[in-house]
Each structure stands twice: as structure tokens, then as C-alpha cells.
Amino acid sequence: MNAAPVLVGYTAAVGFVAPRLLLCAGWPYRAPALAAAVWHALMVSFSIGVALAAYNLAMPAEHLHAGLVGLLHSCGMRVGPGEPDPGAAHRLAVALPAAIGIVLVSSFVFHVVRARRTRTRHREAVDLVGRHSAQLRATVLPYGIPAAYCLPGRHARVVISDAAVRELTSEQLNAVLEHEQGHIAGRHHLVLAAGEAFHSVFRLLPLARHARERMPLLLEMVADDRALRRHSSEALATAMYEMAAARTPKGAFAAGGHTVLIRLKRVLGPRKAPHPAFWGSVAAIAAAVPLLPLLVACPPGLS
Amino acid sequence: MRRLGDLEAEIMDRLWTWNRPATVREVVDDINKTRPIAYTTVMTVTNILYNKGWLLRGKQGRAWLYSPVRSREAYAAALMEDGLGESRDRPAALVHFVEKMSEEEVAALRKALRNVGRQAKS
Numbered sequence: 001m002n003a004a005p006v007l008v009g010y011t012a013a014v015g016f017v018a019p020r021l022l023l024c025a026g027w028p029y030r031a032p033a034l035a036a037a038v039w040h041a042l043m044v045s046f047s048i049g050v051a052l053a054a055y056n057l058a059m060p061a062e063h064l065h066a067g068l069v070g071l072l073h074s075c076g077m078r079v080g081p082g083e084p085d086p087g088a089a090h091r092l093a094v095a096l097p098a099a100i101g102i103v104l105v106s107s108f109v110f111h112v113v114r115a116r117r118t119r120t121r122h123r124e125a126v127d128l129v130g131r132h133s134a135q136l137r138a139t140v141l142p143y144g145i146p147a148a149y150c151l152p153g154r155h156a157r158v159v160i161s162d163a164a165v166r167e168l169t170s171e172q173l174n175a176v177l178e179h180e181q182g183h184i185a186g187r188h189h190l191v192l193a194a195g196e197a198f199h200s201v202f203r204l205l206p207l208a209r210h211a212r213e214r215m216p217l218l219l220e221m222v223a224d225d226r227a228l229r230r231h232s233s234e235a236l237a238t239a240m241y242e243m244a245a246a247r248t249p250k251g252a253f254a255a256g257g258h259t260v261l262i263r264l265k266r267v268l269g270p271r272k273a274p275h276p277a278f279w280g281s282v283a284a285i286a287a288a289v290p291l292l293p294l295l296v297a298c299p300p301g302l303s
Numbered sequence: 304m305r306r307l308g309d310l311e312a313e314i315m316d317r318l319w320t321w322n323r324p325a326t327v328r329e330v331v332d333d334i335n336k337t338r339p340i341a342y343t344t345v346m347t348v349t350n351i352l353y354n355k356g357w358l359l360r361g362k363q364g365r366a367w368l369y370s371p372v373r374s375r376e377a378y379a380a381a382l383m384e385d386g387l388g389e390s391r392d393r394p395a396a397l398v399h400f401v402e403k404m405s406e407e408e409v410a411a412l413r414k415a416l417r418n419v420g421r422q423a424k425s
Contacts, residue, residue, distance in 0.1 A: 122385060125378065128311055142376050147383060151386070159383075161383060264415055265415055
């Protein structure tokens with residue numbers, strides 16, 4: 001039996017329906033790391049589903065006219081000379097999923113390498129212009145507005161403006177620095193690069209768009225949670241406010257800025273982690289989802 | 304061990320602090336106050352900085368006078384804006400603490416903070 005219809009249906013559900021369900025769910029902000037894992041599991045599952053569907057569509061099944069090559073042939077398109085050649089169909093069936101895999105992996109490598117090149121250039125300049133503070137474990141740049149960011153990667157740097165060092169209390173400052181260390185320790189740049197890679201291959205897919213849009217916010221929340229392990233929510237929230245308010249341009253609207261508000265309310269509100277049983281079942285689903293298309297394509301005991 | 308980048312930073316630091324064009328000899332003499340360093344090493348690294356576009360140079364008599372292209376503050380501002388994602392090119396390279404917000408959003412933020420303050424007191 002050819003599993004193509006089931007696979008196509010499953011893949012479509014993962015690519016179009018699942019992101020909508022995830023966007024409506026209430027728990028992702030309470031367990032941002034788990035939510036990020038679920039987004040990635042869906043992306044992996046979709047990629048495997050597409051590859052297997054391509055394989056099953058191209059593979060001639062019961063008779064030669066089934067499958068993609070047979071279909072093209074019966075539609076009057078001549079794929080190769082004469083009757084469809086089972087060898088060609090077979091090669092196509094293997095080449096399609098392989099091509100999908102190669103495109104995805106090279107897209108990821110491209111994004112990682114390009115981002116690293118940008119970071120390296122930036123880091124070299126930061127090292128020349130700024131002063132490294134061993135106490136803060138950060139590089140301080142002379143800049144009149146309290147601000148901070150990090151350059152993740154192998155030679156990671158946390159960069160903070162001297163205005164932030166001057167104007168924030170030490171408790172606030174440490175909360176901000178801990179937040180940035182969270183990005184570095186969690187290797188969030190690789191998580192972002194994976195999302196970017198998936199998006200540049202499946203550009204119009206709702207899953208790709210929503211995952212890319214949602215991922216930065218989830219990662220900020222993961223870093224917030226890390227800062228909150230050692231620092232009070234008041235310190236983190238007020239630091240966040242100081243930094244956001246200082247950089248607000250007069251009369252200008254910035255896109256996506258409302259995420260600070262979401263984070264701030266989350267940090268200040270009652271933070272309740274999801275029930276362990278719920279957490280465990282979502283994690284189990286996230287782990288199983290990438291394997292589902294394989295189960296559909298090659299049901300154990302049937303093949 | 305000191306790396307090349309450290310010496311680059313030391314040279315730039317002096318030129319920015321002095322705030323006037325200086326010769327390689329002056330830089331070497333100043334570094335020599337704390338540790339010995341060869342003139343040729345400093346000259347090579349200064350030349351690298353010139354080629355990278357960090358320094359300008361002009362001849363005075365037989366010696367080259369070097370000065371930074373831009374002030375430390377100007378570089379820092381450009382880097383900060385780049386790092387905070389305010390420049391046009393925003394790759395996923397830099398993760399910043401907070402994004403820019405509109406005035407309405409700042410007002411909403413302030414309100415959220417005030418509410419929490421009130422809750423904490425009551």
C-alpha cells in the first residue's frame with residue numbers, strides 16, 4: 001500500500017493546523033523552553049513528512065502508472081523516452097527526499113555561518129572600543145542610553161552601555177547580565193538559526209512563519225526565567241522598563257515592541273509552571289512527533 | 304598570553320585618550336612604561352589598524368602621525384545601534400535585551416509596574 005495520501009494529510013496538518021493550535025494555547029508562555037522545543041519538533045516532523053511524501057509519490061507502487069512519474073506520463077508529459085522507466089522513477093523517489101534534506105541542512109549552515117561572520121566582525125570592534133569588566137563579565141561601551149545585548153557563540157560577549165552601569169542598581173544590573181548569560185549558555189543563536197533555515201526553505205508555510213515570529217519572544221522568556229532564578233522579579237522588571245523606556249523614539253512606532261510588555265506582565269504576574277504531568281505529556285508528544293511520519297510511511301509489521 | 308587584538312586595543316586606547324595625532328614612537332614609549340615591547344611590533348599592529356580603516360595618518364617631517372578616524376563614542380554608538388538591531392541589517396546574530404517600543408506601550412508598561420507596586424504594598 002502506498003502511504004502517500006496519509007503522509008500528505010499528516011504533513012499538511014503539521015504545517016497548517018498545528019501552528020494555529022500552538023498559537024492559541026495558553027501554556028507556551030508558562031513553559032517557554034518546552035514551547036520552543038515543540039515548535040522545533042513540528043518543523044522536524046514537517047520536513048520528514050514532506051521528504052517521505054515525496055518519496056512515496058515518486059515511487060511506483062502496484063503498477064507503473066501509479067506514482068509521480070506515472071502520473072506525469074499519463075498526463076501526456078514525457079519523462080524520458082517511451083514508457084516510464086522504473087529505474088528513473090526509483091532514482092527520482094530517492095533524489096527528492098535527499099534534495100529536501102540537503103537544502104534544509106545547507107540553509108542551516110548558511111544561516112549559522114553568516115550570523116557568525118557578522119558577530120565576529122562586531123566582536124572585534126567591540127573589543128577595540130569597549131572596556132572589558134572582569135567583575136561584570138561584560139564589555140562596557142560608552143553610550144548615553146541604558147542598553148544591553150549579547151554576542152553569543154564561541155567567543156561570547158555581553159555588551160552593556162556605561163549608562164546602564166551608572167543608572168541601574170546593582171541588583172537590576174545583575175539581573176540583566178544574568179538574562180544575557182542565559183542566551184549564551186542556552187545557545188539561542190543556534191535555535192534561531194534553525195528557525196531561520198526552515199523559514200527560508202518553506203517561506204510561505206504557516207508553521208515556518210509563526211515559528212520564526214514566535215521564537216525570539218520564547219527565547220527571551222527562557223532567558224528571563226534564568227535571570228529570575230537568582231534575582232527578584234522586581235529587579236528584572238524595572239531594569240526592563242528602564243531600558244525600554246529610555247530607547248523609545250519620540251512619535252515613532254516600532255514593530256514588535258509590544259513583546260516587552262508581554263514579558264514584563266509575565267515576569268510580574270503570578271508565574272505558575274504547568275503541572276508536571278502536563279509538562280511530561282507535552283514533552284513526550286514533542287519527542288514523538290518527529291517519528292510519526294516514519295510510522296505512517298513504514299508501519300511496523302506491515303512492510 | 305597577550306593576543307594581537309589586545310595590542311590593537313592598547314594602541315587605540317592611547318590614541319583616543321590623548322585625543323591628538325601621535326607617532327608610533329610615542330605609543331611605544333608609553334607602553335614601555337608598563338612592559339617592554341618592540342618598536343616593530345607596535346608599528347606592524349598600527350599599520351594593521353590603518354589598513355582596517357580605524358586610523359588616519361599624515362606625514363610630519365619623516366614620521367607618520369596617526370589619529371583615530373572617529374571618536375570612541377562615535378564607534379560605540381554605531382556598535383550599540385547595530386547590536387540593538389536598529390540598523391537596517393538585522394541578522395539573527397545579536398540578541399538584545401529589549402526592543403524599541405512606542406510611547407503607548409511605555410505608558411502601558413508603567414501602568415503594569417505601578418499596579419504591581421500597589422499590590423506589593425497592600
